Amino acid sequence: MPRLNVRKTYKLYINGEFPRTESGRSYAVMSKGGELLANASRGSRKDLRNAVQAARKAQSGWGGKTAYNRGQILYRIAEVCEARAAELIDELRRAGSSAAEAKREVEQVVDRWVYYAGWSDKYPQVFSSVNPVAGPYYNFTIPEPTGVVGVVAPETPSLLGLVSRIAPAIVGGNVVVAITSESKPLPAITLAECFETSDVPPGVINLISGIKSELVPWLAAHMDVNAIDTTGVVADAIAKVQQTAAENVKRVVHFDGASIGWNDARLSQSPYAIFDFQELKTVWHPMGM
Amino acid sequence: MKAEEGSFFILHPSSFILSDIMSTTTIETRERLTPGAASSAISWDYAPSLEATDHFRLASRYNLFIGGKFVEPHSKKWFATINPATEATLAEIAEGDAHDVDRAVTEARRAYDKVWRKIAPSERAKYIFRIARLIQEKSRALAVVETMNGGKPIKESRDIDIPLAAAHFFYYAGWADKLEYAFPNRNVSPIGVAGQIIPWNFPLLMAAWKIAPALAAGNTVVLKPAETTPLTSLLLAEIMQEADLPPGVVNIVTGAGGTGAALVSHEGVDKIAFTGSTDVGKRIQRATAGTGKKLTLELGGKAPNIVFEDAPLDQAVEGIINGIYFNQGHVCCAGSRLYVQESVLEPIIRKLRDRIMTLRVGNPLDKNTDVGAINSRAQLEKIQELVDSGVEEGAEMFQSACSVPDKGFWFRPTFFTGVAASSRIAQEEIFGPVLSVLTFRTPEEAIEKANNTAYGLSAGIWTEKGSRILKMASKIRAGVIWANTYNKFDPTSPFGGFKESGFGREGGLHGLAPYVKVS
Numbered sequence: 001m002p003r004l005n006v007r008k009t010y011k012l013y014i015n016g017e018f019p020r021t022e023s024g025r026s027y028a029v030m031s032k033g034g035e036l037l038a039n040a041s042r043g044s045r046k047d048l049r050n051a052v053q054a055a056r057k058a059q060s061g062w063g064g065k066t067a068y069n070r071g072q073i074l075y076r077i078a079e080v081c082e083a084r085a086a087e088l089i090d091e092l093r094r095a096g097s098s099a100a101e102a103k104r105e106v107e108q109v110v111d112r113w114v115y116y117a118g119w120s121d122k123y124p125q126v127f128s129s130v131n132p133v134a135g136p137y138y139n140f141t142i143p144e145p146t147g148v149v150g151v152v153a154p155e156t157p158s159l160l161g162l163v164s165r166i167a168p169a170i171v172g173g174n175v176v177v178a179i180t181s182e183s184k185p186l187p188a189i190t191l192a193e194c195f196e197t198s199d200v201p202p203g204v205i206n207l208i209s210g211i212k213s214e215l216v217p218w219l220a221a222h223m224d225v226n227a228i229d230t231t232g233v234v235a236d237a238i239a240k241v242q243q244t245a246a247e248n249v250k251r252v253v254h255f256d257g258a259s260i261g262w263n264d265a266r267l268s269q270s271p272y273a274i275f276d277f278q279e280l281k282t283v284w285h286p287m288g289m
Numbered sequence: 290m291k292a293e294e295g296s297f298f299i300l301h302p303s304s305f306i307l308s309d310i311m312s313t314t315t316i317e318t319r320e321r322l323t324p325g326a327a328s329s330a331i332s333w334d335y336a337p338s339l340e341a342t343d344h345f346r347l348a349s350r351y352n353l354f355i356g357g358k359f360v361e362p363h364s365k366k367w368f369a370t371i372n373p374a375t376e377a378t379l380a381e382i383a384e385g386d387a388h389d390v391d392r393a394v395t396e397a398r399r400a401y402d403k404v405w406r407k408i409a410p411s412e413r414a415k416y417i418f419r420i421a422r423l424i425q426e427k428s429r430a431l432a433v434v435e436t437m438n439g440g441k442p443i444k445e446s447r448d449i450d451i452p453l454a455a456a457h458f459f460y461y462a463g464w465a466d467k468l469e470y471a472f473p474n475r476n477v478s479p480i481g482v483a484g485q486i487i488p489w490n491f492p493l494l495m496a497a498w499k500i501a502p503a504l505a506a507g508n509t510v511v512l513k514p515a516e517t518t519p520l521t522s523l524l525l526a527e528i529m530q531e532a533d534l535p536p537g538v539v540n541i542v543t544g545a546g547g548t549g550a551a552l553v554s555h556e557g558v559d560k561i562a563f564t565g566s567t568d569v570g571k572r573i574q575r576a577t578a579g580t581g582k583k584l585t586l587e588l589g590g591k592a593p594n595i596v597f598e599d600a601p602l603d604q605a606v607e608g609i610i611n612g613i614y615f616n617q618g619h620v621c622c623a624g625s626r627l628y629v630q631e632s633v634l635e636p637i638i639r640k641l642r643d644r645i646m647t648l649r650v651g652n653p654l655d656k657n658t659d660v661g662a663i664n665s666r667a668q669l670e671k672i673q674e675l676v677d678s679g680v681e682e683g684a685e686m687f688q689s690a691c692s693v694p695d696k697g698f699w700f701r702p703t704f705f706t707g708v709a710a711s712s713r714i715a716q717e718e719i720f721g722p723v724l725s726v727l728t729f730r731t732p733e734e735a736i737e738k739a740n741n742t743a744y745g746l747s748a749g750i751w752t753e754k755g756s757r758i759l760k761m762a763s764k765i766r767a768g769v770i771w772a773n774t775y776n777k778f779d780p781t782s783p784f785g786g787f788k789e790s791g792f793g794r795e796g797g798l799h800g801l802a803p804y805v806k807v808s
């Protein structure tokens with residue numbers, strides 16, 4: 001009799017751990033052909049709150065690391081993703097991608113991490129300024145991370161879309177709570193295993209799988225979330241998210257992946273994606289003997 | 290024209306604090322802790338902590354690195370490279386001549402036209418990231434070789450030179466596919482073949498400063514390491530092979546001044562980057578005049594280190610010590626002219642005298658060593674000659690009483706007081722562990738004296754008053770100003786001089802400019 005394989009349980013990724021949802025709920029993730037792939041965790045409002053709490057705790061440490069250090073950790077994610085490419089490709093194929101599509105998507109995932117790793121110690125050079133004010137003052141403006149960023153990942157590409165939105169947030173010193181693709185959550189959870197082995201500190205990236213219509217309103221309303229990326233929010237719900245975000249003046253960011261696409265690196269990666277999650281601070285200091 | 294190796298240079302790093310490196314915890318205890326009869330069971334003698342050298346092997350002979358392969362020199366001549374702390378031969382090094390330079394430039398041109406300029410920038414980046422990672426992986430061997438070949442303390446090569454070299458490649462790797470953000474609204478293209486000549490004071494680090502931005506911008510390189518310190522450049526060549534860098538993208542031609550001169554005058558070279566003495570830099574500027582070659586020069590310095598009366602004096606003294614005795618004073622940005630506000634001259638001199646006695650001078654492979662060997666006999670003679678002139682011109686000399694080994698090249702940490710502004714030790718770059726102490730009364734006087742030199746590489750300012758730091762910084766004509774710190778380097782931070790300290794910047798966004806055409 002052939003050996004029986006051991007199946008993986010797909011759980012959430014919160015604070016560097018893989019807990020089941022506190023709600024105990026799950027939902028069936030199906031293949032293109034209608035077969036059951038796995039029972040993914042159906043994350044709850046409480047899971048989101050736990051994730052935001054973990055993220056907030058991690059922010060000062062992550063934002064306080066040197067840019068060089070953050071860049072090396074992002075580069076390490078690229079190294080680990082490349083080494084585990086076969087596994088990620090396999091996840092995408094089971095989720096419905098062709099072999100060629102899956103391979104291309106994973107290669108782009110790796111390259112996107114390398115691209116943003118390279119920005120870690122450069123975006124401040126591009127976006128800061130020394131301001132020649134009319135007086136005896138030294139005056140400069142520098143970017144700082146906004147804090148906790150909520151990301152709603154697009155349904156597809158489930159892996160590249162997620163990576164393309166969280167990489168620019170975290171390279172800038174922010175921490176992320178992301179809601180994964182609802183229909184294809186499994187590749188994202190496997191990706192979390194790459195984070196976990198790349199020296200990413202606990203709480204810097206948190207992933208919640210589940211039903212978006214259930215989760216997004218709570219993420220948008222959370223008073224300790226500083227910005228929300230609506231890229232993966234269905235079109236007719238975006239206005240509602242924007243309204244809710246006003247409660248604590250969240251920065252609302254959106255990338256129109258559906259029209260722009262994800263495959264052209266020139267269009268789908270940019271330092272302005274980092275800038276979207278930055279605050280600007282201006283400092284005045286007198287000059288004189 | 291003779292391009293002998295330069296005296297000046299530089300370095301960078303990131304998160305290293307040099308005052309930590311020159312730690313007071315290494316205070317000499319021999320005199321105070323002589324064992325008495327009662328404690329005869331315990332030896333209080335100093336116990337060296339030697340870095341291991343058994344984890345790597347040097348070849349007995351190194352050839353030129355041209356077109357991705359190690360090839361014999363046209364001259365069929367090799368010269369010995371030594372350990373300046375022992376005078377023992379470490380390996381034989383190929384003596385490249387004009388014929389070899391021509392071969393290297395031809396290979397660099399071929400690699401530029403056929404491969405490197407055509408590779409997607411994001412792929413170029415990945416090669417450079419690989420180089421950074423390989424330097425990190427081999428960091429200890431590189432540090433030990435750097436120390437053995439150059440004489441610098443292992444704690445400096447281990448904690449500063451090598452990590453910074455890796456960091457430099459890491460930083461510029463990221464720029465390769467982002468050049469449009471460094472030069473907005475313009476077409477950015479590489480220049481072509483870059484000829485790069487580096488000095489002996491920070492051998493691998495200088496190679497990284499030169500090669501990393503050149504490759505990131507899409508150029509190919511012919512590098513000429515310093516005659517006395519070629520080994521880590523050749524180990525870097527092995528790393529280039531291991532990284533599968535396309536053959537010819539980086540070529541390394543070893544030799545002396547004549548080899549450098551051949552590189553400068555080669556018609557196939559589009560850009561020259563030189564770090565070294567102002568004297569040689571001027572000759573290179575003349576030699577490239579009218580040739581259309583782009584040029585950057587990182588030359589000498591005679592940096593003022595200015596201490597105001599409100600400065601935290603103990604912190605300032607550590608900064609002064611680090612500023613002048615780091616790397617035996619073989620640093621182009623060394624704080625070699627100390628300007629002390631008159632009211633605090635007495636305590637500063639007293640603290641300096643005490644502090645230089647505690648610097649541990651000796652075997653560079655000892656992890657406790659603060660000041661290692663002078664890089665070469667020629668440099669030692671130059672230092673001695675200038676120090677003699679200081680004594681002759683009437684300055685008062687203080688020297689550490691430390692003992693130094695019998696073999697090798699050594700110079701005790703030294704400073705002069707009562708130095709006349711016009712004296713040679715106040716005007717000329719000594720490039721050794723020798724400090725000239727001068728005084729001032731007002732900030733205006735400090736500015737005037739600080740700027741009273743042909744150089745303009747760097748300066749230090751010590752005061753608790755922020756507004757004064759910024760005002761002083763705006764008035765001092767120098768490319769790098771350190772306030773309440775000294776000798777800090779980082780790949781993201783541009784470095785380079787005003788006036789006769791050269792032109793062009795290395796490091797940071799601005800360090801890309803010398804390697805691109807913007808149209």
